[in-house]
Amino acid sequence: MLVVEGVHTFYGHIEALKGVDLEVKPGEIVTLIGANGAGKSTLLMTVCGTPQAQSGRIVFDGQDITRLPTHQIMRSGIAQAPEGRRIFPRMTLLENLQMGALAADPAHFSEDLERVFAFFPILKERQTQRGGTLSGGEQQMLTIARSLMSRPRLLLLDEPSLGLAPMIVRQIFKIIREINERTGTTILLVEQNAYHALRLAHRGYVMVTGAITLTGSGAELLANREVRAAYLEGGH
Amino acid sequence: MAAIGAGAERQLSFGEMIRDAAAVALVALGLALPLVGFQTVDRGAGMILETRFGAMFYAVGVIFVGRFVLGLIDAGRGRPILAASGAFSAAWVLNAIFDVAPPIEHVTLGWLTWLVAMTIALRAWFVLRRGARPAGRDGTRAGALPAVWLERVGRLVVPAALTFAVVMPFLPFADQRLVDLGILVLTYTMLGWGLNVVVGLAGLLDLGYVAFYAVGAYSYALISINLGLNFWETLPFAGAVAAFFGVALGFPVLRLRGDYLAIVTLGFGEMIRLILLNWDDLSNGAKGIGDIPRPSFFGLQFTAAPREGVAAFHEYFDLDFSPIHRVIYLYYIILILALLTNWFTLRIRKLPIGRAWEALREDEIACRALGINPTTTKLTAFAIGATFGGFAGSFFATRQGFISPESFNFIESAIILAIVVLGGMGSQLGVVVASVVLIGGPEWFRDLGTFRMVAFGALMVAVMIWRPQGLLAHRDPTVRLPAAPGRPP
Numbered sequence: 001m002l003v004v005e006g007v008h009t010f011y012g013h014i015e016a017l018k019g020v021d022l023e024v025k026p027g028e029i030v031t032l033i034g035a036n037g038a039g040k041s042t043l044l045m046t047v048c049g050t051p052q053a054q055s056g057r058i059v060f061d062g063q064d065i066t067r068l069p070t071h072q073i074m075r076s077g078i079a080q081a082p083e084g085r086r087i088f089p090r091m092t093l094l095e096n097l098q099m100g101a102l103a104a105d106p107a108h109f110s111e112d113l114e115r116v117f118a119f120f121p122i123l124k125e126r127q128t129q130r131g132g133t134l135s136g137g138e139q140q141m142l143t144i145a146r147s148l149m150s151r152p153r154l155l156l157l158d159e160p161s162l163g164l165a166p167m168i169v170r171q172i173f174k175i176i177r178e179i180n181e182r183t184g185t186t187i188l189l190v191e192q193n194a195y196h197a198l199r200l201a202h203r204g205y206v207m208v209t210g211a212i213t214l215t216g217s218g219a220e221l222l223a224n225r226e227v228r229a230a231y232l233e234g235g236h
Numbered sequence: 237m238a239a240i241g242a243g244a245e246r247q248l249s250f251g252e253m254i255r256d257a258a259a260v261a262l263v264a265l266g267l268a269l270p271l272v273g274f275q276t277v278d279r280g281a282g283m284i285l286e287t288r289f290g291a292m293f294y295a296v297g298v299i300f301v302g303r304f305v306l307g308l309i310d311a312g313r314g315r316p317i318l319a320a321s322g323a324f325s326a327a328w329v330l331n332a333i334f335d336v337a338p339p340i341e342h343v344t345l346g347w348l349t350w351l352v353a354m355t356i357a358l359r360a361w362f363v364l365r366r367g368a369r370p371a372g373r374d375g376t377r378a379g380a381l382p383a384v385w386l387e388r389v390g391r392l393v394v395p396a397a398l399t400f401a402v403v404m405p406f407l408p409f410a411d412q413r414l415v416d417l418g419i420l421v422l423t424y425t426m427l428g429w430g431l432n433v434v435v436g437l438a439g440l441l442d443l444g445y446v447a448f449y450a451v452g453a454y455s456y457a458l459i460s461i462n463l464g465l466n467f468w469e470t471l472p473f474a475g476a477v478a479a480f481f482g483v484a485l486g487f488p489v490l491r492l493r494g495d496y497l498a499i500v501t502l503g504f505g506e507m508i509r510l511i512l513l514n515w516d517d518l519s520n521g522a523k524g525i526g527d528i529p530r531p532s533f534f535g536l537q538f539t540a541a542p543r544e545g546v547a548a549f550h551e552y553f554d555l556d557f558s559p560i561h562r563v564i565y566l567y568y569i570i571l572i573l574a575l576l577t578n579w580f581t582l583r584i585r586k587l588p589i590g591r592a593w594e595a596l597r598e599d600e601i602a603c604r605a606l607g608i609n610p611t612t613t614k615l616t617a618f619a620i621g622a623t624f625g626g627f628a629g630s631f632f633a634t635r636q637g638f639i640s641p642e643s644f645n646f647i648e649s650a651i652i653l654a655i656v657v658l659g660g661m662g663s664q665l666g667v668v669v670a671s672v673v674l675i676g677g678p679e680w681f682r683d684l685g686t687f688r689m690v691a692f693g694a695l696m697v698a699v700m701i702w703r704p705q706g707l708l709a710h711r712d713p714t715v716r717l718p719a720a721p722g723r724p725p
Contacts, residue, residue, distance in 0.1 A: 074607035086602035088595050092713045099595050103607035
């Protein structure tokens with residue numbers, strides 16, 4: 001579904017991605033784990049087109065999207081829940097969701113709204129509240145809910161567990177699994193919380209300083225000694 | 237000097253309060269000695285230096301007592317002080333009205349005393365009210381009026397204000413000066429609404445909005461003079477030219493944000509003015525363009541002696557000629573244009589493009605992630621804001637009959653931006669209130685003579701202290717839920 005081939009991305013002179021290959025098959029949850037600054041988020045952003053890849057190819061559903069502008073990529077069936085819960089703080093929750101549906105057919109707006117509220121019942125109660133007054137966990141849920149409003153085939157999640165209480169993290173990961181199982185949405189998940197991410201994902205990639213070093217099924221990676229040593233020991 | 241405002245953290249002891257008040261009084265003494273203590277009087281035979289130590293010590297004494305009492309309020313003695321100072325200031329006003337006994341010879345000092353008493357009463361009231369409220373105020377919305385309250389007021393105020401605006405020229409007290417002032421206020425309201433699209437909704441800080449006002453005015457003047465079109469025919473062209481300039485400015489500044497954007501737009505505003513000043517062939521330079529056609533009422537002229545074969549307004553309607561007819565007509569033109577701007581903005585906020593503007597103001601990166609094209613979104617905001625600026629400029633040109641680059645200084649941009657910010661960014665009603673205050677205010681304060689600008693400045697400072705987010709900093713949601721169960725309708 002999504003194929004990333006030999007992608008190099010630069011920030012100025014700094015090479016953030018050094019020839020990354022990655023594949024996501026339809027219906028999968030694939031996770032990308034790695035330490036701070038490994039280039040996980042950069043890879044996700046490169047798929048979205050900001051920054052654009054210097055070389056290599058990104059193909060989504062058979063279409064080469066490497067050189068497309070961001071807003072066109074985001075309208076081709078990919079949705080992204082950006083890092084750090086980028087909701088619109090002064091707009092109400094409902095308006096935030098409407099913004100998510102901007103790229104979608106308005107005819108099935110209410111249907112999508114119900115579907116999203118089924119995943120996140122708490123958001124239904126908070127519809128009229130301003131985004132900025134929601135709690136951190138609710139904001140993260142809103143970010144995911146908003147990205148679902150465009151009926152994406154591929155959902156990119158950037159660190160959904162960032163800065164959240166362990167209980168909320170578990171809840172959010174459970175919902176991510178539900179989304180994948182019930183709607184068949186393919187998910188590419190970038191996470192620092194390796195334990196939760198690998199337990200959830202069908203397959204995983206490990207990234208170190210701009211390159212993929214290891215790949216395998218979620219369970220394999222969880223059992224892998226290096227992964228355990230680098231990302232899991234010391235608690236989850 | 238310990239800050240009284242921070243007194244909530246640490247209670248001052250009685251002695252400390254006295255010392256604090258004494259220190260403040262000492263500073264006041266230093267200031268008052270040259271300002272109040274000495275006075276030069278012209279006695280015919282040259283200037284004589286007189287002393288006014290009595291008045292000076294009185295003022296310093298008032299300041300000492302006032303500061304001490306403020307300390308007492310923060311120490312939790314607010315209730316008796318509120319009663320005392322309230323009663324004192326009320327008695328003072330009653331005394332002034334009924335003229336029972338002049339308590340002090342010096343009138344200014346008298347009012348100073350009253351002002352201090354009032355300030356103390358207000359302060360005591362605020363502190364008491366804050367104390368009575370449960371802790372944990374909603375920090376994110378500090379200063380914003382409760383939405384429900386605002387909505388209720390809005391429902392009454394908006395129709396009332398609109399009705400007043402419509403019938404104002406025919407009210408008995410409406411003379412030409414008042415209607416002229418109304419035109420001015422409405423022009424700035426319209427400009428404020430136009431800029432609100434760019435600054436309030438799209439969040440693009442534009443310090444050069446006057447450029448579009450100028451472009452509109454000059455396009456109107458040049459088109460109507462050279463092509464002989466009337467006001468309503470020229471208006472769309474002037475708007476289109478302004479919109480074109482809006483896009484022309486928009487393109488180079490697409491990547492800029494915040495301060496950088498403000499600087500470039502500031503430069504753009506000056507550029508337009510300087511081009512108009514120097515391009516003599518087009519704009520007639522500093523001499524400006526005169527004899528701009530006045531608007532006619534469906535072909536009827538507002539002149540005392542119309543040209544041969546042309547009907548004048550007063551003849552057609554069998555009225556005595558009066559210059560106020562044209563003023564009233566102009567008033568209604570700008571009222572219609574302003575309302576059109578408002579209606580358009582209110583509608584577009586509910587459309588995807590209007591939503592995209594607001595989302596762009598909130599978070600540009602999130603917008604990209606949702607498939608919004610920031611380029612076109614910003615450019616439409618600039619273009620639409622500029623169009624309204626252009627309309628207002630056309631109106632300005634036809635009203636004045638004469639335009640020159642001097643009318644389009646930076647200060648105009650600053651005033652328009654001040655209206656938007658003071659009103660509360662993005663608030664349509666706020667713009668109206670702010671332009672009445674900012675444009676109408678200095679006119680009303682004219683009676684204060686030399687104190688006019690002081691009163692104006694005091695008002696601005698008061699707004700900054702009590703309503704830092706603007707007078708009506710409230711954003712109306714664009715969608716509402718149909719009254720859900722368990723929620724008040």
